[in-house]
Amino acid sequence: MESLIISQMAVSGALMGLVYALIAYGFQLTFSTSKSINFGQGELVMLSAFFSLTLLDWGVPYWLMVPGGLLFGVFLGLAVERAGVRLALEQKSEGWILLTIIIGLLGFSAAENIWGRDDRPFPTPISADALQFFGVNVTPLEISVAIGVFALMGLIELFKRKTLLGKAFEAVSADRDAAELMGISATRTVMLSYGLSGLVAAMAGILVSPITTVGPTMASALILKAFSVAVVAGLDSGFGVVVIGIFLGALESLTSFYLGSGWREAPGLILLILALAVRPNGVFGKATIRKV
Amino acid sequence: MKKTLIGLLFLGMLATSVSAADTIKIAITGPFTGGSAPMGASMRDGAKLAIAEINAAGGISVADKKMQFEVIERDDEAKNDRGALIAQELASMNDLSGVIGSVNTGVVLAGDKHFQEKGVTKIITPAAGSASMTQWSKAGVPDLSIFRFAAHDGIQSEMVVEEAIKRNLTKVAIMYDSTNYGVSGRDDMLEQIKKQGNKLEVVASEKFNIGDKDMTAQLLKAKSAGAQAVLIWGIGPELAAFANGMAKMEMKTPLIGGWPLSMSNFIDNAGKNGNGTLMPQTFIEEPITPKAKSFIESYHKTYSVPRIASPVSAAQGYDAVYIFAAAVKQAQSRDTRKIKEALEDLRDPVEGVITTWKKPFSKWDPANEQTHEAFRREQVVMGMVQDGRVVFGNDSDRQRLIKNAIK
Numbered sequence: 111m112e113s114l115i116i117s118q119m120a121v122s123g124a125l126m127g128l129v130y131a132l133i134a135y136g137f138q139l140t141f142s143t144s145k146s147i148n149f150g151q152g153e154l155v156m157l158s159a160f161f162s163l164t165l166l167d168w169g170v171p172y173w174l175m176v177p178g179g180l181l182f183g184v185f186l187g188l189a190v191e192r193a194g195v196r197l198a199l200e201q202k203s204e205g206w207i208l209l210t211i212i213i214g215l216l217g218f219s220a221a222e223n224i225w226g227r228d229d230r231p232f233p234t235p236i237s238a239d240a241l242q243f244f245g246v247n248v249t250p251l252e253i254s255v256a257i258g259v260f261a262l263m264g265l266i267e268l269f270k271r272k273t274l275l276g277k278a279f280e281a282v283s284a285d286r287d288a289a290e291l292m293g294i295s296a297t298r299t300v301m302l303s304y305g306l307s308g309l310v311a312a313m314a315g316i317l318v319s320p321i322t323t324v325g326p327t328m329a330s331a332l333i334l335k336a337f338s339v340a341v342v343a344g345l346d347s348g349f350g351v352v353v354i355g356i357f358l359g360a361l362e363s364l365t366s367f368y369l370g371s372g373w374r375e376a377p378g379l380i381l382l383i384l385a386l387a388v389r390p391n392g393v394f395g396k397a398t399i400r401k402v
Numbered sequence: 403m404k405k406t407l408i409g410l411l412f413l414g415m416l417a418t419s420v421s422a423a424d425t426i427k428i429a430i431t432g433p434f435t436g437g438s439a440p441m442g443a444s445m446r447d448g449a450k451l452a453i454a455e456i457n458a459a460g461g462i463s464v465a466d467k468k469m470q471f472e473v474i475e476r477d478d479e480a481k482n483d484r485g486a487l488i489a490q491e492l493a494s495m496n497d498l499s500g501v502i503g504s505v506n507t508g509v510v511l512a513g514d515k516h517f518q519e520k521g522v523t524k525i526i527t528p529a530a531g532s533a534s535m536t537q538w539s540k541a542g543v544p545d546l547s548i549f550r551f552a553a554h555d556g557i558q559s560e561m562v563v564e565e566a567i568k569r570n571l572t573k574v575a576i577m578y579d580s581t582n583y584g585v586s587g588r589d590d591m592l593e594q595i596k597k598q599g600n601k602l603e604v605v606a607s608e609k610f611n612i613g614d615k616d617m618t619a620q621l622l623k624a625k626s627a628g629a630q631a632v633l634i635w636g637i638g639p640e641l642a643a644f645a646n647g648m649a650k651m652e653m654k655t656p657l658i659g660g661w662p663l664s665m666s667n668f669i670d671n672a673g674k675n676g677n678g679t680l681m682p683q684t685f686i687e688e689p690i691t692p693k694a695k696s697f698i699e700s701y702h703k704t705y706s707v708p709r710i711a712s713p714v715s716a717a718q719g720y721d722a723v724y725i726f727a728a729a730v731k732q733a734q735s736r737d738t739r740k741i742k743e744a745l746e747d748l749r750d751p752v753e754g755v756i757t758t759w760k761k762p763f764s765k766w767d768p769a770n771e772q773t774h775e776a777f778r779r780e781q782v783v784m785g786m787v788q789d790g791r792v793v794f795g796n797d798s799d800r801q802r803l804i805k806n807a808i809k
Contacts, residue, residue, distance in 0.1 A: 115622055118651075122618040227436045229639045231671045238675075240650045249650050322615040323639060323671055331613060366619040371610055372580070374619075 118246050119367050120360040125252045127359020128259040129318045133329075133336035134343065134351040135263055136310040141345045142283040143296075143303040144199055146206045148190050150214020151311055152333030157217050158183040158308075159315030159324045160225050163232055172235050180312045186217075187308020191301055199300070221326045229328070232319035251320055258317045259352075266306060267348055279303065283346075335362075338378045342385040344392020354393065425472035426462065426736045428453070428726065429492050430719075431503035432528075433480035437638060440666045440711040441505045445528045446475065447705055448716030449502055451697075452723035454704075462731050469736065471727075474498075480505065482512040489513030493520040499736045500524065502722050505715075507531035507583060514548055523742040527551040527722045528715035529661075531583050532590075535771040546766040546774060547742050551722045553661065553684050553777045559590035560598075561682045562633055562658050565784060565795075567601050569656070571631050575606040575624030577617075577644065579636035584609070587635025587660055605629050614640055617647040625653055634659035642671030649675040656680060664785055664792045666711040676787045680795050683785035684777065685717030685756050688793065690800060691807035697755040709791055721754035725762060725776075728752045746773075757781050757806065 133155065137147045148154070162179035170178065194209035236254045240247040270276040281289040282299040290296050315329075322328055339358055343350030358378055366374040385393060430449050432442030453471045456462065461470040476492070478485040485506070492498055493516040501517060501524040504510045510530045517524045518538070524547065526534055532555045538546050566574055576591060578584035588607065595602045605627035608620035621644070624632055632655055634644060641663055648657065656678060662668065663681035672679075687710055689695035697720060701710055710716045729744035730736060745763050752759040762776035783803070784795035794800040 115626055118622060119619060122616065126616060228439060229437070229667060229671065231673070238646065238649065240652050247650055247652060323642075325639075327613065363616070363619055367622060371608060371614070371619055374611075374614075 114245050115367070116364065117244075119363045121246050121248060122252075123359040123361070123363030124356040125248070125255055125359070126363070127339075127355040127357065128256055128352070129314055129332065129355075130336045130339045130358060131351045131355025132259045132263065132310060132314045132317070133332060134340035134355060135266075135348060136307040136314070137337065137340040138345055138348065138351065139266075139307045139310065140195075140300075140303045141340075143279065143286075144195065144300040146195055146199065147210075147345075148187075148195075148214075148304070148307065149207065149210040150190065150212075150217060151307070151336070152329035153214040153217035153221075154183060154186050154190070154308055154311035155315040155318075155329040155332065156324075156326060157186060157221055157315075158312035159232065159319045159328065160221055162312075162316050163230065163319070163324050164225075166233060172233075176316060179316050180309050183308040183310075183312020183315070184305045185308070187304040187306070187311070188301060190308070191304035195300070195304065196297070218326055225326070227326055229323040229325035232324050234320040236320070238320070255317045255321070258313060262310065262313050263348060263352070266310070275302070335378050338382045342381050342393060344389075344395020346396065347392065347394035350392065350394025424467060424469050426464075426469050426499045426730060427472050427474060427495070427497055428499055428723075429474040429476060429501045429503070431476045431478055431485075431488055431492070431501060433505050433509075434475075434477040436480050437667065438480045438505045440638070441528055441662075441715040442477075442480075442503075444710055444712040444715040445503065445505075445719035448701065448710075448719030449723045451701060451704060451716075452720045452727075456723070456727055462727055464730065464734055464736060469730075471723075478504070478506075478509050478513075480509065482506075482508040485509030486512040486516070489516040493517050493522050497736075498522060499730065499738050500726055500741055502527060502719065502726065504534075505529040507533055510534040511537060518543070518547055521547050521739050521742070523547050523549070523738045523745065525549045525551050525722045525726060525745075528712070528718040531555055531586060533582070533586070535774065539768050539771045542768045543766075544768065546768075547738070549745060549763055549774045549776070551718055551725070551762075551776045553682060553782045554775060555587060555590050555660070557777065557779055557782055558660050558682045559587065559594045560779070561782060561784060562660070562680075563591060563594040563598055563602065565658050565680055566631050566633065567598060569631070572601065572603055573605045573627070573629050574602050574631045574633050575608065575627065575629035576604055577608050577610065577620055577624075577632055577634045577636070579640060580609050580611050583637070584635045591633055591635070610636065610640055612637070612640060615643050617644050618651070620644075621647045621651050621653060624655075625651055629655060631656045631658055634663075636660075637662045638665045638667035639671055641668045642676070645672035645675040645679060661714060661785075663787070664712065664714060669787055669790055669792075672787075674789075677789065679787040681785055681792075682782050683792060684714050684782055686783065686785055686792060686794055686800075687713040688800075690804050693753065693755050693807070713792065717755050721752075721756050721759065724754055725752050725759060 141147050158179050161182045162175050165175040165178050194213050195206045198205035237250045240249055270279050278294045282296050286296050339355045343354040361377045365377050430446050434443045457470045461468045476488040478488055504526050507530050529552050535550050578588040606624045658680045661681050663679050669676055689698055729741045733740040733744040746765045764773045767773045783799035785792040786795035
């Protein structure tokens, strides 16, 4: 019984952890090309989820809503880049920190005014009835989250490695100046990374909403954990965020079982402090030497 | 020029006060947006329905004059600071006859002192925890202008424990949210278990936070300890997370708890997983009596909804207005202090949609806050969630109410 409980808790937590990983991946995408991240990423998750819910309310079928929601995410990502990041980067200033936070706050107020403050259910055709694997209960809904996360991350990684545009992405990540000398437009690549990051946020919103319900504050807890995952894993390792995400999710639910649910948030924070103290570049991060 | 302007302004003020001379000003406050909105908005709509009925019938005759109700609405957004501000504003109005409203205990604790200070009569409905009245008995105020028109937590926890015992259960898990409301709910339930003969063993007692979405840890503890029922004290969305988690863990044990389990944000978010959930109710949206039938129908029609978001709140708001109106009529005055005195000694029974109220309140006694509480055990029934609505949990309650209505 005891081992069964541990595995149930670990599995439930790990599936949630995959969502942290997906959002953390969104941080990584923009950080790798521009060394900037969108601090309003959580609002992108929330706004895309609300937009997708509105599509469903209009009678758009679920499987058509998904690309619609994702496109909206891309659009939001591009808007953040244009309004909050590009000018700051051109001037080599850190203004993007404040600007992305402000854009996030704007998005939050907009959502409150357009959709209201209530948490709303997000209908899905995927069943929430439990299935049993070796005594552990998992719902198809949770499995769909895992599949969605892996599929999207896999596709983006494949894109980065196999296509010309993707290689340009990698080149800018590796060395922006050298890439520009080779004729790659860094500005466009940064745009691309923000678009992809918006796409990832929208996917996270669509995947997680049926489980958590949709509301203006739905992503505030998620985003903090995703940020921990991104920092602990290192801001340049796609594989790392998955491992750390799963680990953190499982650790959280085991903590809340053994120490009480009030301690749920503790492991993430301790992990973050440890990582910053012991491995500032992240567990899976590469220590880079910057030549001056 | 300046003088004429001031003169005009003065005239304007006079004019409004003249037109207001024949109205009874009543304020309706509560959370009309946010997580507690189903309760606040349903209460407001129920109260306004009663006011519209009274006004359409010509109003109330006070001192040979027919007077109409005039409503002032304020949304406290379930925020304590907003609640305090609104209370201050309302208490400073000289011609306000009374206030009806409030859902959140914190809002009541922050705001009601302003009403009490100025002696403004307030009927708390549809909710607010025990502390909203015990604060006055603890302070030992000799005279109180605050009344409560809601099934208090004591009755509710009594019924929750009673229900578990009635089902011959012996092991229960208690879940509560980490707010004042949840913690005092847990204490009430533990006390009731003791009071009702220690027939229930609490095998797990677990806390959760507002905003938590995953309750697997708490439920696994309950399940592994062999709990036969989950007794729960919390508010809408988190309760739904429990119902959904129980379905996932294949826990078929009943979920029993306080009346927020009847809120639409529980029922909608839990979907079919909410079926069978039990909670105390003061009103069930079933047209079992002619009075209930006409109330439900006109609510649906007036607000174009197929169901009331929180039937309990709507019915309490409706009845509270009729009780208030009866007090105005008896006092023959719109003076808030005279209305208070009439409320403490209502001579004629008031026919409401919940029941026929006979002397709901009595003279305030600081040693016994029941004097300003309207609800007793017999006005509360057990409700059960069934396919998106709340129905009677026990048929005996239903039969009893039908019989009472005929009498």
